[in-house]
Amino acid sequence: xxxxxxxxxxxxxxxxxxxxxxxxxxxxxxDVFYSFDxxxxxxxxxxxxxxxxxxxxxxxxNFRGAVVHNAFFLLILPVVTxxxxxxxxxxxxxxxxxxxxxxxxxxxxxxxxxxxxxxQVLSVAIIVILYQSIFQTDGTGLANAILIKxxxxxxxxxxxxxxxxxxxxxxxxxxxxxSGFGFYMVLFSAAMQSIPRDIFEAALLDGASxxxxxxxxxxxxxxxxxxxxxxxxxxxxxDCFALVYALTPGPGGPNHASQVMxxxxxxxxxxxGQYGYACAMGVALAVFSLILAVIQLRVTRRDAVEF
Amino acid sequence: xxxxxxxxxVPTFAAPAADQPVRQRQAGGREGGGTLNVFSQAFLVLWAxxxxxxxxxxxxxxxxxxxxxxxxxxxxxxxxxxxxxSRAWTKGHIGDYFLHTVVVIGFGVFFTMLLGSMAAYVLAxxxxxxxxxxxxxxxxxxTFPVFLALTPLFLTMHNLGNAGIPMLNTYHGLILVYVAYxxxxxxxxxxxxxxxxxxxxxxxxxxxxxxxxxxxxxxxLPMARPGLISVGIFNVIGQWNQYLLPRVLMNPQxxxxxxxxxxxxxxxxxxxNGGYKSDWSGLFAGMTIAMLPILVVxxxxxxxxxxxxxxxxxx
Numbered sequence: 001x002x003x004x005x006x007x008x009x010x011x012x013x014x015x016x017x018x019x020x021x022x023x024x025x026x027x028x029x030x031d032v033f034y035s036f037d038x039x040x041x042x043x044x045x046x047x048x049x050x051x052x053x054x055x056x057x058x059x060x061x062n063f064r065g066a067v068v069h070n071a072f073f074l075l076i077l078p079v080v081t082x083x084x085x086x087x088x089x090x091x092x093x094x095x096x097x098x099x100x101x102x103x104x105x106x107x108x109x110x111x112x113x114x115x116x117x118x119x120q121v122l123s124v125a126i127i128v129i130l131y132q133s134i135f136q137t138d139g140t141g142l143a144n145a146i147l148i149k150x151x152x153x154x155x156x157x158x159x160x161x162x163x164x165x166x167x168x169x170x171x172x173x174x175x176x177x178x179s180g181f182g183f184y185m186v187l188f189s190a191a192m193q194s195i196p197r198d199i200f201e202a203a204l205l206d207g208a209s210x211x212x213x214x215x216x217x218x219x220x221x222x223x224x225x226x227x228x229x230x231x232x233x234x235x236x237x238x239d240c241f242a243l244v245y246a247l248t249p250g251p252g253g254p255n256h257a258s259q260v261m262x263x264x265x266x267x268x269x270x271x272x273g274q275y276g277y278a279c280a281m282g283v284a285l286a287v288f289s290l291i292l293a294v295i296q297l298r299v300t301r302r303d304a305v306e307f
Numbered sequence: 308x309x310x311x312x313x314x315x316x317v318p319t320f321a322a323p324a325a326d327q328p329v330r331q332r333q334a335g336g337r338e339g340g341g342t343l344n345v346f347s348q349a350f351l352v353l354w355a356x357x358x359x360x361x362x363x364x365x366x367x368x369x370x371x372x373x374x375x376x377x378x379x380x381x382x383x384x385x386x387x388x389x390x391x392x393s394r395a396w397t398k399g400h401i402g403d404y405f406l407h408t409v410v411v412i413g414f415g416v417f418f419t420m421l422l423g424s425m426a427a428y429v430l431a432x433x434x435x436x437x438x439x440x441x442x443x444x445x446x447x448x449x450t451f452p453v454f455l456a457l458t459p460l461f462l463t464m465h466n467l468g469n470a471g472i473p474m475l476n477t478y479h480g481l482i483l484v485y486v487a488y489x490x491x492x493x494x495x496x497x498x499x500x501x502x503x504x505x506x507x508x509x510x511x512x513x514x515x516x517x518x519x520x521x522x523x524x525x526x527x528l529p530m531a532r533p534g535l536i537s538v539g540i541f542n543v544i545g546q547w548n549q550y551l552l553p554r555v556l557m558n559p560q561x562x563x564x565x566x567x568x569x570x571x572x573x574x575x576x577x578x579x580n581g582g583y584k585s586d587w588s589g590l591f592a593g594m595t596i597a598m599l600p601i602l603v604v605x606x607x608x609x610x611x612x613x614x615x616x617x618x619x620x621x622x
Contacts, residue, residue, distance in 0.1 A: 009429050012426065012429045013426055013429055015422055016425060017441065019483060020448065020491070021444075023460065023483060024488055025444075026463065027458075027460040030463070088351070106347060106351065115355050117605075118602065121544055121548075121605045122598060122601070123549075123550060123570075123597065123598075125548075125570070125597070126594055129575070129590065130361055130365055132578060133590075140376070178357070239452050241551065269457075278458055285455060289452065293450070
């Protein structure tokens, strides 16, 4: 009996563990090994060069620029997305006071919840094509067409969006927020639903205004979820590969204005064929992610003591 | 009942206490922050419009011809150009890409669910040495950004090809990779689901002489159906929308190798290479074809989708 049970356990675990270990975990481990090698192509032998790739990384201006652009997204994306998602979630769950039926969402909140979540189920490919056509550089794109109609810009001088050094990161930021806020709205909604109703009702009875109710009651109780969202958005800001790769000229242009670590990594590996160097970038990126996670753990721990 | 009277009365007491500007307080009136209500409703409508309008614009454009798209971007299509869809389907190869995607996610989701629930079940219901270690080994995969693995994964697949097992630009290769990358979430989710199932039924089945394997397939798996549906939908959406993995793994390896692109990849290729500038309406039609199935799945199963997507982060 006991023997049979172990055979059963091993039999059920063998294939999933093997697949996962081989296709997912093994590549990450290889990343670390290759990062110490100079290796310029598929059919050459990797040459061990110690920390050579890493010291080159420190001197690489393009990589440094990419880190700065990631920092731009890292600082702005989580704040904008979380503020927006929190506000929407609050409105949809506890913001309504019509009819005096205690605590509830504003009218039509179930419809809003479904609609506002749409972008989350769209593939990044769809989002890319959608925004390529919206941010067309001539007057035919939706964004320029609207601005021309409103006489904010003239048809002769349309905004170049992704092709403009100053606009490109803000356009990407908009696409990132647009495609991501729905998830966090639903996440915060779920967290708000799990807060006992009587807490809100008690606050109402005590005469808390809606903004007090939000800042003094809802936000503190949601802090754990908010910090989880912060880390997730941080990972997205460190990644954002697909959007930058497919939407910007170059990719990463114009003039490296939107180059981020992930696109530079991809360029180094697959266009320049410098696999070892690219793996060092991958490891650097993993270290940045790790630092982010550690910072988050610190922040939550400190705040958990405050309650 | 008492609650109603209280909350209706609240604004009157609240207004003097709250340090708001006078104007806003008066406008607040009976409903408690009337301006805020109007403002928040307006804001919600605005955001809903920002989400829906671009999508509606793209779908409408799919029914126009190129000239109409360029000259009058806001107008409704004068005649419905269904030919855009047939052109995208055949000449744009969207039909082929669609088929490739269905094949890959059909097998991909099936094996993800099967292997994922097998592992999750054993980890959730059986005590053995190393149980926790294996569980955390899987869960750790939730935190890895996929593209970091791309280079080594590509090389591994390439080397397997050199060793006589072709993996790049093959369906089985992509399916295996999809299964591997979907396992962490599936194991994680199903693990917590199997934990909640009652033990009495399982014990009864074992007393009746069922083997552990029979118990799993005949008793436990059917009991886990709600969980399977949630994760299943999550995996369908995730694998349907996957772009990075096929972008690296599904390129023709030689001039004779067939194009086995999946939908997302095919669409992007279509928009980057030539096809885009010359055939707008076809591109919009292709995009609509790729978008609608997933939106329909989402609207039908939205409750499960939302709980499935958020479950991973809340627990």
